[in-house]
Structures are given as C-alpha cells and as structure tokens.
Amino acid sequence: MTISKTKPKAGPKAKPPRVRLDVDERRAQLLELGIAAFGARAYDDVSLDELAQSAGVSKGLVFHYFGSKRDFYVAGLRESARRLLASTLAESVAEPLVSLRRGLDQYLRYVKAHGAAYRALFQGGIGSDPEVAAVVEETRQAFLGQILNRLGDKLARHPPPLVRTSLRGWVGAVEAASLDWVAHDDLPAAEVRELLVELLVATMTRLAGVI
Amino acid sequence: MTISKTKPKAGPKAKPPRVRLDVDERRAQLLELGIAAFGARAYDDVSLDELAQSAGVSKGLVFHYFGSKRDFYVAGLRESARRLLASTLAESVAEPLVSLRRGLDQYLRYVKAHGAAYRALFQGGIGSDPEVAAVVEETRQAFLGQILNRLGDKLARHPPPLVRTSLRGWVGAVEAASLDWVAHDDLPAAEVRELLVELLVATMTRLAGVI
Numbered sequence: 245m246t247i248s249k250t251k252p253k254a255g256p257k258a259k260p261p262r263v264r265l266d267v268d269e270r271r272a273q274l275l276e277l278g279i280a281a282f283g284a285r286a287y288d289d290v291s292l293d294e295l296a297q298s299a300g301v302s303k304g305l306v307f308h309y310f311g312s313k314r315d316f317y318v319a320g321l322r323e324s325a326r327r328l329l330a331s332t333l334a335e336s337v338a339e340p341l342v343s344l345r346r347g348l349d350q351y352l353r354y355v356k357a358h359g360a361a362y363r364a365l366f367q368g369g370i371g372s373d374p375e376v377a378a379v380v381e382e383t384r385q386a387f388l389g390q391i392l393n394r395l396g397d398k399l400a401r402h403p404p405p406l407v408r409t410s411l412r413g414w415v416g417a418v419e420a421a422s423l424d425w426v427a428h429d430d431l432p433a434a435e436v437r438e439l440l441v442e443l444l445v446a447t448m449t450r451l452a453g454v455i
Numbered sequence: 456m457t458i459s460k461t462k463p464k465a466g467p468k469a470k471p472p473r474v475r476l477d478v479d480e481r482r483a484q485l486l487e488l489g490i491a492a493f494g495a496r497a498y499d500d501v502s503l504d505e506l507a508q509s510a511g512v513s514k515g516l517v518f519h520y521f522g523s524k525r526d527f528y529v530a531g532l533r534e535s536a537r538r539l540l541a542s543t544l545a546e547s548v549a550e551p552l553v554s555l556r557r558g559l560d561q562y563l564r565y566v567k568a569h570g571a572a573y574r575a576l577f578q579g580g581i582g583s584d585p586e587v588a589a590v591v592e593e594t595r596q597a598f599l600g601q602i603l604n605r606l607g608d609k610l611a612r613h614p615p616p617l618v619r620t621s622l623r624g625w626v627g628a629v630e631a632a633s634l635d636w637v638a639h640d641d642l643p644a645a646e647v648r649e650l651l652v653e654l655l656v657a658t659m660t661r662l663a664g665v666i
Binding site for chain 2: 405406408409410412413414415416417418419420421423424425428430431435436439440442443445446447450
C-alpha cells in the first residue's frame, strides 16, 4: 500500500467520501437531508446539487430515489407531517389540558424550526401545488381526528356540523397565529400556546351542549 | 324608414343590442359583470367570450379596459374587497357586539354568495398568484385595522405583539370556519356567527391585561 504525499483537500470544495449504503439506508439518509434543507429554506432556494454533494452522491441518484425535486419535497413533507402527528399523538395519553399544551409546544417548535418552509406552505408558493395542498389538508384532518378521538369514537366518526366547523376554525386560528408569530418573532412561544389553549377551551365550552 | 319583415331572433343565440356607454360607464358595467361571474364560478370556468357577449361588446374591449383575464379578476377582487370592507365599516358606529354581529353577518353573506370563488381564493388555485395573495393580505390587514381602530388610535398604529398575533389568529379562525361552512352547507349562518363572536370575546378577554 502506498501512501499519497498530497493531503486530501479540506474546506468547502472537498467532496465527502462516497460511502456504500444499502438502498433503504441511502433513501432514509437523503430524505433526512431533504427534510432539513426544505425546512430551512424556501423551496426555490434548495439546491439538489448541493444536497447530493453533501450526501456524497450524484444528483442523478436523488432523482433515481425520488423522481423529481417536487416529488422529493412532497416525500419530505409527508414524513415531516407524520412525525409531527406522531409527536402530538404521543402526548394524548396525558390529562387533556396537559396534553394539549405539550402538543401545541411540539407544534410551535416545529413551526419555529421550519419557519421559511412553513410560511411558503401556507402562503401560496409550493403550497398551491395540488398534491402539496392535499398533504396539508390530510395533516389538518389527522390533527382534528386526534382531538375528536379524545371526545369519543362516535364523535370522531360523525362529528356534528357545529363541532366540525368550530374545530376547523380553531385549527385555522392555530395556523394564522403561528404564521404571524414566526413572521414577527417577537413573542415567547408559551404566550402563543396559552392563547391557543384559551381559544380551544372557549370553543369546547361553547360545544358542551352539542357533544 | 323601412320596417324589416323578419322579426329579430330571440333565444340564447340572440346578441343583445350594442348600446353606446361612456368610458366610465362601460368599465363599471364590465367590472360588475366580472364580479358576478368570478364570484359565481371558479376562475378557470369563467368565459370572457360569454361575458363580453352578455354585455354586448367584443372580448377585445374587455382586454382594452382590463389588460388580461387575470388583471380583470384582480380588479374585480379589489372592488369586491373594498365593498365588503365598506359594508363592515358602516357597522362599526354601533355598539361593539352589535356591530361585530352585523359585520360577521355581512361577511358570511359574502362568503355564501361567492362560495366557489371564496374557496378558490383560500385553497390554492388563483389564490397562489402573488398579486391576488397581496389583495387578500391587504383585506385581512384592513379588517384587523377596523377592529383595532375601535380599541383606540395608538393601539391601531402600534399593536402590542400579543394583540396582533391574537387577532390574526381570530381572522384565521373566521376564514377556516367560513370555508368549512360553505363547503358543507349544513349549518345556519347565525350559528357560525355566534361561534366567531364567542371566539373574539374570549380573545379580547385574554387581551384585557395588555390593552
């Protein structure tokens, strides 16, 4: 074995060594990088060239796994929404208000961490893509489902119109307040959380006669 | 003068007579037809050919006044938002809760009358056009301004962060609940209105310490 006399170049131009991963591991690694990249920047500012380089693979391999930039984004969004729902669901075994607070804390942490991406999602841009809009809508429905499930199986399956419209309204308040909060960044998360808790309590109090 | 022996054709194929209107009148007439057409149907389903025909003018004249179909839509949306704001503003001289109820009634009537267009506006589609999104955002701001103005000049000019985020949240609840209501059409408007009143009262009660 001969030892090269030139040291490998360091710095931003250096390519990371290509490591062999099996198919699932590689896909998971790329998805993780995609979630981080699309979460940190607006869709149009994410470069698949840079992303592939940082994973030590070719851009072609990203396309091989995910089809297109848009499909890659949608796959990351789906996984990201799945994790968010799983984290808020894990809280739902606790006492209702405790679990609501923890769930909202998780949500606001998510919004904060994905600021630019969250805004793009709800303010046109990539959010107007029909498939992306469908993922957002499914996530909302799943969120509502989690709240309704706590109120009982029958209610979750057939919510009365006023219950459905009221809870959709509350989810709208959560989204709008989060967008405003992340755009201005001038309030502690706990104040936003308590505001949203109070709105849901007021909504539930109003629904007490219907449920 | 000779009298034609053939009666003018009636029925859907008959062209309305071309009537000379001055520039402002013609523009106002076309804008009115545009607001009605874009309010009743989704953007892509509005035919400028039919619209021009019903006004007894050429499609070219519509383009002459408004530039393009999209610009025509934006002009109609602007005028429509201006009227909505004017109608809710007119209510703001009354006692706060009375004027809130009347304002919400006006809003829900508007949503009901423009069902398809309202949904398209907030669920991707034409709503993702940057200029359209800007009109929606300006209308939201003006709405918030009307509420804040009732709380005093200083507050309207520099709302504390929690006041701003809370009221944005409430406007989000109004939009989301309205969308759900108009999509399902299974609740009296008054129930939706009372739900939204209660949410604003809960929000204001919470803000009492800040204002």
